[in-house]
Amino acid sequence: MSALAKNYNRRKIAFKKGKGSFLYSTNGKKYLDFVQGIAVNSLGHSNPHLIKAINKQSKKVWHVSNAFLIPEGEKLSSRLAKKTFASAIIFQNSGAEATEAAIKVARRYFYSVGKPKKNRIICIKNSFHGRTIAAINASGSKKMIEGFGPKVPGFDHFEFGNLKSLKKKITNNTAAVLIETLLGEGGIKVHSKIFLKNLRKICNKKNILLILDEVQCGIGRSGKFFAFEHAKIKPDIVPIAKGIGGGFPIGAVLMTKKVASAMIPGTHGSTLGGNPLAMSVGNAVLDMIFKKGFLQNVQKISSYFNSELIKIKNDYPKLIKEVRGTGLLIGLQLFKEQAKFIKKLEDNKLLTIRAAENVVRILPPLNVKKSEINLAINIIRKVCKNLM
DSSP states (O other), rough: OOOOOOOSOOOOEEEEEEEEEEETTTTTTTEESSSSSHOOOOOTOOOHHHHHHHHHHHOOOOOOOTTTTOHHHHHHHHHHHSSSSEEEEESSSHHHEEEEEEEEHHHHHHHHTTTOOOOOOEEEOOOOOOSHHHHHHHHTTTTHHSSSSSOOSSSEEEEEOHHHHHHHOOTTTEEEEEEEEEEEEEEEEEHHHHHHHHHHHHHHHTTTTEEOTTTTTTTTTTTSSSGGGGTTTSSSSEEEEEGTTTBBBBBBEEEHHHHHHOOOOOOOOOOSSHHHHHHHHHHHHHHTSSSTTTHHHHHHHHHHHHHHHHHHHHHHHTEEEEEEETTEEEEESSSOOOOOHHHHHTTEEEEEEETTHHHHHHHHOOOHHHHHHHHHHHHHHHHHHHEE
16 A cells, blocks of 8 residues: 555556666556656666766765765856856756745845845746745646645736736836746747747846746757757746756756856755766766757757647647647647547557646657657557547
8 A cells, every 4th residue: 555645646557667768667568758757858768878877976975965065066067057158056956946946046136236125026827837835826826826825925927928918017126037938837838039039128128037947948858958049048047957867856046147146155055956966967968968969859850740740730630729849848739638638649658748728748858769759650640540
């Protein structure tokens, strides 16, 4: 008898091993895994390079605390800073922690420059930034907040893609705008490049920090290291997690030099964040993603996958409403509730997961093979045919 709490609606499958894009169940079935831990296993299951890094570091030292220097973390932070907008990084253990840290950083910055009342955060209504108290209040979702009152003050909300709605929420006390660059849980919704460019301009004009949550869409999943690179803008703060650990718990908040100046000793911390074992895995992930041609291949194979999915949509226009996403963060929006479709895919040995707005979320590993994409395409087409 399991003593696990019932806060998850778990599927009745357990797995004994995984290899690359595939999972093998305890009852001997092989599944093409296009969930990958919900965009966590960026390099697939049991990646040899990550295994080597874990084995090597595990024989040295696992944890020492941030009371001491951690060379592996210094290396990872330097590599991230060199390749991105950031000048400073604080390591965490998860996306929710990274989001909480991002909120703290934004508020602390304005406190440090003598504007303590400039502390409100504007977010998208019905978005997703994690399940901690601040994160669920940032989401603006009544369903997520229900039962976890009182409501945490300091958050305002606007409608997705609506700059007029956003502008109405801005006051002299607005510290930051916090949005996912590409909404994941919210239905694989892509902001236009024009929206993101104009958002950056508004933040500049109003002296507001721009926080872009790249927990799910970052670390190569969009075809670029960060999804905001497609719009050619630079944020002030970026929380990351999921893909940077390749399956190992790592989170981080990246920030500009200006903003980081407020984070003096004692302003934030994490007991386990940035431990040597996690940092070694993070460095191993970057070894792969920073390889020449890696991200270009993500763009190439995702373009192929997207074009094939559009063909299926056109063949089944009464079933599939829209193909959404960027790179290998993909959504099939259905006209009807998606649970039956996801179950049929699972019955045919393809694992996917839901998102809001009747979306079937499809998240292959970034190093997925074309043959595996073709297998998924054939299964999706078969399920569409059987459901019509």
